[in-house]
Amino acid sequence: MGLDIRLPIGLLFSVLGLLLAGFGVFSDKGIYQRSLGLNVNLAWGVILLIFGIIMVVFGNRGSTIRPHEQDSAGNRGRSAGGKP
Amino acid sequence: MGVYALFVVGIGVGLKRYMKTSTDFFLAGRSIPAWVCGLAFISANLGAQEVIGMGASGAKYGIATSHFYWIGAIPAMAFVGIFMMPFYYGSRARSVPEYLRLRFDEKTRGLNAISFATMTIFSSGISMYAMAKLIQTLHILDAPLQNLGLPLSASFHCSVVISAIVVLAYVVLGGLVSAIYNEVLQFFLIVAGFLPLVFLGLKDVGGWGGIKAQLAPAYTHSWQGMGSAQTNLLGVEWFGLVMGLGFVLSFGYWCTDFLVVQRAMAAHSMSAARRTPLIAALPKMVFPFLVILPGLIAVALPAQPAVPFTGPRAARTTSREVVPTGRGLIPAKIDQTGNPVLDANGNAVLDYDLAIPNMLVHYFPTGILGLGLTALLASFMSGMAGNVTAFNTVWTYDIYQAYLHKDASDQHYLWMGRMATVFGIALSIAAAYAATRFNNIMDFLQLVFAFVNAPLFATFLLGMFWKRTTGHAAFAGLLSGTAAAAIHQGLTLPGGAAPGIKGGWLATVHLYPSEMAQNFWTAIWAWSVCFLVTVLVSLITRPRKESELAGLVYSLTPRNSERHLPWYKRPAVLGVVVLTLALILNIIFW
Numbered sequence: 182m183g184l185d186i187r188l189p190i191g192l193l194f195s196v197l198g199l200l201l202a203g204f205g206v207f208s209d210k211g212i213y214q215r216s217l218g219l220n221v222n223l224a225w226g227v228i229l230l231i232f233g234i235i236m237v238v239f240g241n242r243g244s245t246i247r248p249h250e251q252d253s254a255g256n257r258g259r260s261a262g263g264k265p
Numbered sequence: 266m267g268v269y270a271l272f273v274v275g276i277g278v279g280l281k282r283y284m285k286t287s288t289d290f291f292l293a294g295r296s297i298p299a300w301v302c303g304l305a306f307i308s309a310n311l312g313a314q315e316v317i318g319m320g321a322s323g324a325k326y327g328i329a330t331s332h333f334y335w336i337g338a339i340p341a342m343a344f345v346g347i348f349m350m351p352f353y354y355g356s357r358a359r360s361v362p363e364y365l366r367l368r369f370d371e372k373t374r375g376l377n378a379i380s381f382a383t384m385t386i387f388s389s390g391i392s393m394y395a396m397a398k399l400i401q402t403l404h405i406l407d408a409p410l411q412n413l414g415l416p417l418s419a420s421f422h423c424s425v426v427i428s429a430i431v432v433l434a435y436v437v438l439g440g441l442v443s444a445i446y447n448e449v450l451q452f453f454l455i456v457a458g459f460l461p462l463v464f465l466g467l468k469d470v471g472g473w474g475g476i477k478a479q480l481a482p483a484y485t486h487s488w489q490g491m492g493s494a495q496t497n498l499l500g501v502e503w504f505g506l507v508m509g510l511g512f513v514l515s516f517g518y519w520c521t522d523f524l525v526v527q528r529a530m531a532a533h534s535m536s537a538a539r540r541t542p543l544i545a546a547l548p549k550m551v552f553p554f555l556v557i558l559p560g561l562i563a564v565a566l567p568a569q570p571a572v573p574f575t576g577p578r579a580a581r582t583t584s585r586e587v588v589p590t591g592r593g594l595i596p597a598k599i600d601q602t603g604n605p606v607l608d609a610n611g612n613a614v615l616d617y618d619l620a621i622p623n624m625l626v627h628y629f630p631t632g633i634l635g636l637g638l639t640a641l642l643a644s645f646m647s648g649m650a651g652n653v654t655a656f657n658t659v660w661t662y663d664i665y666q667a668y669l670h671k672d673a674s675d676q677h678y679l680w681m682g683r684m685a686t687v688f689g690i691a692l693s694i695a696a697a698y699a700a701t702r703f704n705n706i707m708d709f710l711q712l713v714f715a716f717v718n719a720p721l722f723a724t725f726l727l728g729m730f731w732k733r734t735t736g737h738a739a740f741a742g743l744l745s746g747t748a749a750a751a752i753h754q755g756l757t758l759p760g761g762a763a764p765g766i767k768g769g770w771l772a773t774v775h776l777y778p779s780e781m782a783q784n785f786w787t788a789i790w791a792w793s794v795c796f797l798v799t800v801l802v803s804l805i806t807r808p809r810k811e812s813e814l815a816g817l818v819y820s821l822t823p824r825n826s827e828r829h830l831p832w833y834k835r836p837a838v839l840g841v842v843v844l845t846l847a848l849i850l851n852i853i854f855w
Contacts (some may be wrong), residue, residue: 182590186301187447190450193450193458197636201633204632205632217465217469217628219465221629221632221633222632222633225633226633
């Protein structure tokens with residue numbers, strides 16, 4: 182199949198991670214009483230972002246190894262996945 | 266949520282250009298790597314029943330719910346991967362009913378195809394209904410609806426329509442690949458949404474030790490007390506559990522249900538297809554920690570005064586009615602007049618289905634709460650899409666092509682598959698609305714499906730491993746097994762229930778301690794009768810020529826050597842690993 186599943190997964194989680202972590206940085210600390218005082222938005226957002234980036238990297242590598250597409254090696258994250 | 270929906274449809278659009286033939290659409294061109302199929306394999310099953318239902322059972326029955334995984338699903342998945350997949354994948358059948366035609370005859374296939382197609386429609390309808398109901402209960406759509414000036418009662422309709430459109434979009438455009446890709450996405454989302462929940466919950470109650478300290482031992486031991494039905498929360502004794510759930514029901518589901526088998530059949534090679542269920546078994550094994558633990562934590566917590574997010578109405582009623590409150594995070598069921606539902610002893614009936622949603626709302630602040638709810642919705646959608654893709658394949662190949670319009674062009678069937686998707690979803694919507702009107706009809710239908718499904722595994726087992734089995738025998742066996750299930754259910758009754766839909770509508774000759782025990786024994790009876798009748802009829806009917814059965818029966822199929830594969834890719838090795846791990850888990854939570 183032409184589309185490596187790891188790219189969309191990686192992109193989705195990178196976006197979600199960024200949103201969540203960003204929200205965690207700027208949000209009012211009062212809302213974290215629910216979550217036992219932990220800023221779960223920031224913590225989990227960062228974890229999701231890392232996971233997302235790993236997926237994108239592996240997805241890119243997987244699709245460049247295969248002969249059908251000669252992707253420029255410089256495109257790591259964004260531009261290669263921009264066209265899912 | 267918006268980001269998620271965009272991605273979901275985006276995958277469909279991205280894949281559309283690859284959908285050139287009906288094989289691409291229905292079987293994903295047989296080109297998917299094993300790990301992707303594996304994740305889709307469990308994700309397709311991860312519908313409403315799984316996440317909400319297992320959380321609910323976790324709260325109700327405790328860790329014994331894990332039997333559905335460690336005794337139920339895992340051995341069955343190992344079996345289908347090692348022994349059955351070679352016949353499904355190798356026979357070049359495109360669906361499970363088609364295998365039945367190759368192995369047996371047309372009527373057996375017709376019976377299976379029609380009952381399966383109806384079942385998928387209703388399951389997807391029930392999934393849709395449960396999702397819409399949940400959105401309504403949690404008031405997720407209230408704010409946008411108010412902004413648009415629509416009444417709050419539109420929430421249900423909106424959820425049904427939106428979920429239908431999203432699933433429709435990605436299945437019609439990308440077919441099975443799209444459904445599989447989305448299922449993998451949903452799998453990761455569900456994990457991402459629930460993992461922090463389990464972490465926070467466990468931290469709050471003081472870890473597994475904290476749960477143990479809060480709850481009776483029956484909640485935290487899965488096998489202790491299984492000696493007799495009276496000493497465990499499930500109300501089943503070990504024999505009924507192992508045979509009914511572990512053998513008949515689980516093998517019947519994981520080995521014969523096209524919904525899951527279809528995912529493995531999409532794999533790019535025979536060994537990948539065989540690895541699919543085995544790879545799936547690994548995450549499946551740890552799913553109890555994601556879905557059952559939150560339920561357990563919800564009951565282990567001290568009773569809470571109503572969770573603000575469940576909406577103003579629920580909060581008001583619980584604070585006014587002090588006496589019958591819920592337990593832990595689990596609220597009492599509220600009837601239409603806003604009063605808690607009471608059972609015969611005056612105790613509140615708990616709404617266990619809200620265990621997981623309430624946990625999410627209790628622990629997650631704004632932000633990650635959106636992620637948690639998205640994960641929940643993703644689980645509903647993956648269940649729906651799984652049913653819809655299984656339906657369109659069975660409809661097109663086994664009903665339309667077989668009986669209504671033979672010998673059309675491949676393009677025509679591709680078109681039909683897309684149409685079937687549209688009709689399937691339309692019918693699901695109708696089923697969802699039927700469920701709002703006639704709750705009993707849904708119960709009744711699920712009962713009928715249980716009767717139809719219970720004997721199936723006996724037919725497959727005999728068909729694949731005994732070359733003497735004949736088509737007439739398979740057909741007679743299935744019918745008599747279904748009849749046996751119905752008769753058994755009609756003659757028995759779970760304790761505390763009135764005769765009617767719960768059983769006993771013929772006469773009550775035996776009382777079971779619980780509904781679950783009755784279900785398991787119904788399955789055992791159905792299976793045994795089907796097995797016996799199939800064997801007997803096979804012996805008096807003429808068997809097919811052996812040459813016709815090559816690739817369909819175990820003894821007549823050349824074994825593929827797996828020697829060239831590295832050990833971690835050999836199905837047998839993986840199977841042993843999976844089973845050992847399941848055994849260890851059973852012992853830890855004994």
